[in-house]
Amino acid sequence: MKREAKTEKTVQVAIIGGGIIGTLVARELSRYELDVLLLEKEAEVGWGTTKANSGIVHAGIHEDPGTLKAKYCFPGNQMFPQLCEELAVSFKRSGILVVALSAEEMDMVEMYYQRGLERGVPVRMLSREELLAQEPNLTPEVVGAVFAPQGGSVMPFELAAAAMENAVANGAQLMVESPVLDAWVEGEKKYLETPTHIIAADVVINAAGLFADEIARMFGDAYFSIQPRKGEEYLFDLGMKGLVNSTIFPVPSGKTSKGILVIPTADGNVMIGPTSDNVGSKDDLGTSYDGFERILSETRRLVPQLDPRKIITQFAGLRAASGRGDFIIEFSPNVPGLLHLAGIESPGLTAAPAIAADVPRLLAEQGVALTPKQNFNPRRAGVVRFRELSRAEQDALIRENPAYGRIVCRCETVTEAEIVDAIRRGARTLDGVKFRTRAGAGRCQSGFCQPVIMELLSRELGIPVEQVTKRGPGSEQICYEAKELLGKEVS
Amino acid sequence: MKRLEVDVAVIGGGPAGLAAALAARQEGAAKVLIIERNHELGGILQQCIHHGFGLHRFKAELTGPEYAQRFINLVQETDIAVLLETMVLEVSKERTIYAVNSQEGMLEIQAQAIVLAMGCRERTRGALRIPGRRPAGIFSAGTAQRYVNIDGYVPGKKVVILGSGDIGLIMARRMSLEGAQVQAVVEVLPYAAGLARNVVQCLEDFAIPLHLESTVIEVHGEDRLEAVTIAKVDQNWTPIPGTEQKIECDTLLLSVGLIPENELSSGAGVELDPITNGPKVDDSLMTSIPGIFACGNVLHVHDLVDNVSKEAEKAGAFAAQYALGRLSAPQKRVKVAAGENIRYVVPQEISLDKPVEFFMRVQRPDQDVYLDLGGLRRVKKQFVKPSEMLNITLTPDVLQAFAGETLTVRIVSAKEVGADA
Numbered sequence: 001m002k003r004e005a006k007t008e009k010t011v012q013v014a015i016i017g018g019g020i021i022g023t024l025v026a027r028e029l030s031r032y033e034l035d036v037l038l039l040e041k042e043a044e045v046g047w048g049t050t051k052a053n054s055g056i057v058h059a060g061i062h063e064d065p066g067t068l069k070a071k072y073c074f075p076g077n078q079m080f081p082q083l084c085e086e087l088a089v090s091f092k093r094s095g096i097l098v099v100a101l102s103a104e105e106m107d108m109v110e111m112y113y114q115r116g117l118e119r120g121v122p123v124r125m126l127s128r129e130e131l132l133a134q135e136p137n138l139t140p141e142v143v144g145a146v147f148a149p150q151g152g153s154v155m156p157f158e159l160a161a162a163a164m165e166n167a168v169a170n171g172a173q174l175m176v177e178s179p180v181l182d183a184w185v186e187g188e189k190k191y192l193e194t195p196t197h198i199i200a201a202d203v204v205i206n207a208a209g210l211f212a213d214e215i216a217r218m219f220g221d222a223y224f225s226i227q228p229r230k231g232e233e234y235l236f237d238l239g240m241k242g243l244v245n246s247t248i249f250p251v252p253s254g255k256t257s258k259g260i261l262v263i264p265t266a267d268g269n270v271m272i273g274p275t276s277d278n279v280g281s282k283d284d285l286g287t288s289y290d291g292f293e294r295i296l297s298e299t300r301r302l303v304p305q306l307d308p309r310k311i312i313t314q315f316a317g318l319r320a321a322s323g324r325g326d327f328i329i330e331f332s333p334n335v336p337g338l339l340h341l342a343g344i345e346s347p348g349l350t351a352a353p354a355i356a357a358d359v360p361r362l363l364a365e366q367g368v369a370l371t372p373k374q375n376f377n378p379r380r381a382g383v384v385r386f387r388e389l390s391r392a393e394q395d396a397l398i399r400e401n402p403a404y405g406r407i408v409c410r411c412e413t414v415t416e417a418e419i420v421d422a423i424r425r426g427a428r429t430l431d432g433v434k435f436r437t438r439a440g441a442g443r444c445q446s447g448f449c450q451p452v453i454m455e456l457l458s459r460e461l462g463i464p465v466e467q468v469t470k471r472g473p474g475s476e477q478i479c480y481e482a483k484e485l486l487g488k489e490v491s
Numbered sequence: 492m493k494r495l496e497v498d499v500a501v502i503g504g505g506p507a508g509l510a511a512a513l514a515a516r517q518e519g520a521a522k523v524l525i526i527e528r529n530h531e532l533g534g535i536l537q538q539c540i541h542h543g544f545g546l547h548r549f550k551a552e553l554t555g556p557e558y559a560q561r562f563i564n565l566v567q568e569t570d571i572a573v574l575l576e577t578m579v580l581e582v583s584k585e586r587t588i589y590a591v592n593s594q595e596g597m598l599e600i601q602a603q604a605i606v607l608a609m610g611c612r613e614r615t616r617g618a619l620r621i622p623g624r625r626p627a628g629i630f631s632a633g634t635a636q637r638y639v640n641i642d643g644y645v646p647g648k649k650v651v652i653l654g655s656g657d658i659g660l661i662m663a664r665r666m667s668l669e670g671a672q673v674q675a676v677v678e679v680l681p682y683a684a685g686l687a688r689n690v691v692q693c694l695e696d697f698a699i700p701l702h703l704e705s706t707v708i709e710v711h712g713e714d715r716l717e718a719v720t721i722a723k724v725d726q727n728w729t730p731i732p733g734t735e736q737k738i739e740c741d742t743l744l745l746s747v748g749l750i751p752e753n754e755l756s757s758g759a760g761v762e763l764d765p766i767t768n769g770p771k772v773d774d775s776l777m778t779s780i781p782g783i784f785a786c787g788n789v790l791h792v793h794d795l796v797d798n799v800s801k802e803a804e805k806a807g808a809f810a811a812q813y814a815l816g817r818l819s820a821p822q823k824r825v826k827v828a829a830g831e832n833i834r835y836v837v838p839q840e841i842s843l844d845k846p847v848e849f850f851m852r853v854q855r856p857d858q859d860v861y862l863d864l865g866g867l868r869r870v871k872k873q874f875v876k877p878s879e880m881l882n883i884t885l886t887p888d889v890l891q892a893f894a895g896e897t898l899t900v901r902i903v904s905a906k907e908v909g910a911d912a
Binding site for chain 1: 576613616617618634637638646647709
């Protein structure tokens with residue numbers, strides 16, 4: 001398409017990237033009288049690094065002193081209860097444990113404990129007996145642990161989608177399937193070209209995750225690079241619920257990772273992972289035999305009962321690690337009005353609310369006028385989770401709306417009404433429905449409910465079933481009508 | 492909340508549930524209820540539009556829907572109550588069932604006896620941990636079967652099928668008939684997992700290559716599946732380097748095993764057999780919880796629906812007897828164990844005072860062997876295969892001769908039998 005044929009659009013702030021950072025920043029800026037637009041390259045927000053995140057809300061004891069990671073982690077943790085309450089997102093303060101299997105490892109555990117004390121992070125040392133009483137399924141080989149009760153877990157995709165929904169309700173704009181193809185500066189304005197639009201903005205916030213260095217390069221601002229670092233995760237059947245009560249960390253052996261963990265997710269599954277391997281490509285999202293073997297052997301050292309036959313799915317994500325080994329949160333030294341929020345690797349999810357909350361301050365320092373919006377509503381309408389209600393509440397809901405009486409996903413007990421609500425809130429794909437409602441995320445992995453969800457997406461979006469996708473254009477599930485292929489040459 | 496009371500509640504309106512309900516009614520249970528989640532009875536048979544059902548039961552070659560319809564017609568001639576589009580959410584050990592549908596909301600159903608007949612689900616890619624990306628175009632074979640046979644859509648045109656279970660074989664033929672090209676069926680075992688007749692009729696007749704001792708080791712494609720890499724495996728199912736072969740395809744169907752759906756059973760506290768993944772039952776097909784019975788694929792995965800019907804009729808009749816207070820506690824309890832080359836036996840416990848039909852599968856194929864039931868009966872078998880379930884009925888007069896505490900079922904070689912003789 002020629003540049004001339006594209007629609008021009010002028011905004012005050014353009015955010016590139018709808019991950020956890022971009023969406024929370026959009027929501028934060030929607031508190032002010034600002035014209036904010038978020039560009040997302042995928043069909044829905046939260047689909048890059050965010051959706052594959054482990055979902056751990058870190059306590060703030062792992063990060064090295066003096067880093068931006070340390071600066072934003074604990075304050076971010078402290079923001080989660082209110083943030084998740086406002087956005088109606090489930091958050092569990094299940095606590096984190098760093099577990100020692102030897103006297104040497106106990107020294108590291110002691111170090112984390114001291115670090116916690118210095119930072120004002122609530123921490124407690126646990127003896128072997130106390131630890132086993134709290135986590136009876138840990139190996140009897142444990143020596144002791146540090147316990148940080150304010151650590152927790154959240155569903156990262158759910159948080160990003162909820163933040164975006166709330167930002168849009170407060171006036172921010174969202175454009176999906178809008179990758180930035182080119183970027184340049186003309187006078188005071190910065191320009192972004194997408195497949196359909198030319199966007200002119202006063203301020204551009206680069207929250208492009210893995211591709212933040214490429215966005216910087218488009219602006220001629222290539223002073224940092226992003227190294228993709230892969231993490232594979234393996235998710236167990238809900239039947240394993242309760243195997244661990246808190247997220248179990250080993251004492252890490254390397255520099256770049258906190259080790260391989262046993263995680264009780266906010267949805268109640270047990271998950272093990274992640275690996276931490278630098279990879280050469282930003283779309284290397286495959287899982288591997290080797291990754292699985294490492295994860296299983298590492299986590300079984302801590303929780304011997306982990307049974308690989310109970311694994312229902314696996315996935316991989318790429319951390320956007322900067323060459324600095326720390327977050328990059330700064331205005332570009334070369335391009336005025338270009339704010340980089342880059343290299344947000346772990347504990348990026350935990351830090352995200354604190355980083356987002358700092359963005360208005362950073363903009364004000366650059367002379368952006370911030371007038372609070374009178375009618376900003378921090379709350380997002382709650383999402384009904386049928387499976388969590390009492391029998392009487394379920395009964396009442398069905399009387400109100402019979403679609404609650406149609407269970408579409410039998411493994412996770414998700415109703416038609418919940419799926420329709422998710423679509424009306426922005427789900428446009430099978431994955432979007434799954435991440436929002438858990439329909440298809442259970443033990444049968446959508447074997448039974450996928451055809452029904454396809455029909456619901458088709459009906460609600462007004463598109464033929466053949467155009468319903470797993471996760472955006474190119475990922476259509478159904479290619480042909482019955483008999484359509486007959487008599488055709490298949491090659 | 493609406494409350495109901497019934498004599499026998501049957502959970503699931505597939506072949507097992509239909510036969511169990513009919514038998515319960517015939518046995519004298521006055522109020523029998525079938526609870527079905529779909530909008531029609533018949534269960535998975537409704538999407539099995541190929542023929543080959545009912546050879547034993549009806550001495551006729553029926554399609555799945557035809558087989559189901561024969562039972563549905565019989566149910567409709569009775570006063571058996573049927574709740575459609577109704578999902579059971581919970582079963583308690585006191586035999587209270589919570590179920591929902593859109594018309595009546597939450598139902599609380601108190602049953603004198605319950606028959607579990609929920610069937611099974613398919614194993615998934617996640618359960619196999621096939622490495623690689625997660626593109627669209629990967630389906631369990633049964634899901635693809637539903638798309639094609641019920642919804643009228645064809646998932647893709649170049650197909651690889653992993654696993655040679657019966658649904659995979661049937662789908663190889665169906666996809667071929669729909670004009671798609673089935674590139675390969677890939678099986679990790681040294682032999683096909685499905686019935687021999689399906690290998691002939693669904694693969695050989697369509698010249699579809701069957702790759703034995705092979706598996707899919709990687710999935711390629713970002714948005715939609717583009718290819719899979721298959722490789723030979725060693726005896727431990729570990730891929731052998733150097734044997735990799737990349738096959739272009741837009742669709743991967745998985746037919747890698749069925750798992751009885753026992754989440755409701757577990758919730759009620761029913762004890763499960765780790766091998767069958769179904770409830771442990773006695774010779775009245777009663778689970779570890781009094782008054783809760785199980786039959787069909789929720790109990791153990793069958794290969795012939797005819798056997799499901801037969802088993803379910805027994806479960807339904809015993810459930811009715813229980814509901815009517817006519818099922819007495821057994822005098823004696825003998826454990827049934829799987830011995831040499833037997834993977835499992837159902838039932839897991841017997842009383843010796845009623846006829847028992849034993850269902851079992853072998854672990855590996857063999858030929859010219861004997862199936863030995865605790866020394867009480869020894870039957871010659873020309874071939875035994877894991878894919879073909881074995882069944883034998885012993886009557887009380889034979890069973891009474893058993894004196895031990897555990898009856899072991901095993902495969903013995905002709906040589907050993909000769910030595911015994």
